[in-house]
Amino acid sequence: MQSGSEIIVIGGGVIGLATAIELRLLGAEVTILCQSFKAAAGHAAAGMLAPQAEQIPAGAMLDLCLASRDLYPKWVQKIESISGVDAGYWQSGILAPRYTDEQGSDWLDTRSIHDRQAGLGESVVGGYWHPADGQVDNRALMRSLLIASQSLGVKFQDGVEVTTIHRSQGRVTHLETSQGEMSAQHYILATGAWSQQLLPLPIVPRKGQMLSVLVPSDRRDNLPLRQVLFGEEIYIVPRQDGRIIIGATSEYVGFAAHNTLQGVDRLMTNAIRLFPSLRDFPIHETWWGFRPATPDELPILGASNDANLTLATGHYRNGILLAPITAKLIADLVWHQQADNLLSSFSWQRFELI
Numbered sequence: 001m002q003s004g005s006e007i008i009v010i011g012g013g014v015i016g017l018a019t020a021i022e023l024r025l026l027g028a029e030v031t032i033l034c035q036s037f038k039a040a041a042g043h044a045a046a047g048m049l050a051p052q053a054e055q056i057p058a059g060a061m062l063d064l065c066l067a068s069r070d071l072y073p074k075w076v077q078k079i080e081s082i083s084g085v086d087a088g089y090w091q092s093g094i095l096a097p098r099y100t101d102e103q104g105s106d107w108l109d110t111r112s113i114h115d116r117q118a119g120l121g122e123s124v125v126g127g128y129w130h131p132a133d134g135q136v137d138n139r140a141l142m143r144s145l146l147i148a149s150q151s152l153g154v155k156f157q158d159g160v161e162v163t164t165i166h167r168s169q170g171r172v173t174h175l176e177t178s179q180g181e182m183s184a185q186h187y188i189l190a191t192g193a194w195s196q197q198l199l200p201l202p203i204v205p206r207k208g209q210m211l212s213v214l215v216p217s218d219r220r221d222n223l224p225l226r227q228v229l230f231g232e233e234i235y236i237v238p239r240q241d242g243r244i245i246i247g248a249t250s251e252y253v254g255f256a257a258h259n260t261l262q263g264v265d266r267l268m269t270n271a272i273r274l275f276p277s278l279r280d281f282p283i284h285e286t287w288w289g290f291r292p293a294t295p296d297e298l299p300i301l302g303a304s305n306d307a308n309l310t311l312a313t314g315h316y317r318n319g320i321l322l323a324p325i326t327a328k329l330i331a332d333l334v335w336h337q338q339a340d341n342l343l344s345s346f347s348w349q350r351f352e353l354i
C-alpha cells in the first residue's frame, strides 16, 4: 500500500489499537471504529505475559507467544515514548505453585518454593519458576495505546458500532455503522469476543471474573509479593503501586454481565489458600470481561475471504501478551504484503466456515 492509504480498524481493544499504531507509523491514514472502548477485554485482563506459566505446549502458538514476549520491552518503550504514559511493564517473573508433587526437571521442591516466596499456603508442595515471564499494567497500557494512537493522528471513534460488513466479488465495499456508511481501501477486523456478530468466525465469549485487593498502607514500603503467583485455578498479580489483582474464573455464560457471589467466592477461597495473608487485605474492586475463545484456543490472524479484509482476533487468554507480535505481523501483511511464516498456523481456513 502507499503512504496515505486509508485503513479502517474495526474494534479498538488492545489488538486494534496496537495494529492501528503500527500501520500509522508506516504511513497509513487509520480510523478505528469502536463500539465501546470501556468494554474491551484489554481493560479487564490481568496483564500477565505468561507463555510459560500458561503452559502453552511447544508449537506455533508457543513460538508466537515467545516472539511477542521478546518484543515487549522495546515495544512498550516505543508506545510510552509516543504517549508519555507509563504502561507498568515489569519482568517480575512468575512462580507457579502446586498442591501435588510433579517432579519435573525444573521443579522446585517444597523447601525451595517456600524459600523463594514467604507466606505461601501450607499445602503448597512445590512448583515452577518462570523468570522470563512477567506482566504489564494492562489498564495503563490501554491508556498509553489510546493516547499514542491519537497523538500519531489515528482517528479513534468510540461509540461507533459496525453493524454490517458489505461485500461484493471478493471485496468489502463498505461498512454499515451506527453512524452511517463508511468505507476505506482496507479493513481489519479486531472485534475480540464480539467477532461472530460480524462474520461467521467460531469465536465465543469466555467470561472471566476478577477482583483486586490493596496492600495495607503500612506494608507498601515492603510489598509482600514481588512476583506473580500462578496457582491452580487462581493467579495473584502484584502491581508496583500496591494493588494486587486476583483472577480469574472461566465461564461459558455468553455475554452475561456482572460479578456473581459464586465467582467472587471461588476467587477469594483459592487466593487465600495460595497466599493466606490476603485474607486481611481490603477489597478494592471487582470486575469481569470476555475473552475471545476459538475452538482450538489459538488466534485467527491474516487474510480473509475478501482481498481487502484482514483478520486479527480470537486471542483468548493471551491478547495482552500477543499485542506486539500481532500488530507487527498484521501491519507487515497489510502494508508490505509480507506474510511471515508465523502466520501460517493461524489462518481462519483451519475452520473452513466463512
Ligand code: FAD
Residues within 6 Å of the ligand: 010, 011, 012, 013, 014, 015, 016, 033, 034, 035, 036, 037, 038, 039, 040, 041, 042, 043, 044, 045, 046, 047, 048, 049, 050, 160, 161, 162, 163, 190, 191, 192, 193, 194, 195, 197, 198, 207, 208, 209, 210, 247, 248, 288, 289, 290, 291, 292, 312, 313, 314, 315, 316, 317, 318, 319, 320, 321, 322
Ligand atoms: P478486546 O480487548 O475485547 O477489544 C475488542 C473491541 O472491539 C471492544 O472495545 C469492542 O467494543 C469492539 N467491538 C466489538 N464489536 C464491534 C463492532 N461491531 N463495531 C465496533 N467495535 C466493536 N491476556 C493476556 O495476555 N494476559 C492476561 O493476563 C490476560 N488476562 C485476562 C483476564 C481476563 C479476566 C480476561 C477477560 C482476559 C484476559 N486476557 C489476558 C485476554 C485478553 O484480555 C484478550 O485476549 C484481549 O483483550 C483481546 O483483545 P482484542 O483487542 O481482540 O479484544
Ligand code: GLY
Residues within 6 Å of the ligand: 046, 048, 208, 247, 248, 291, 316, 317, 318
Ligand atoms: N491469561 C489469564 C486469563 O485469561 O485469565
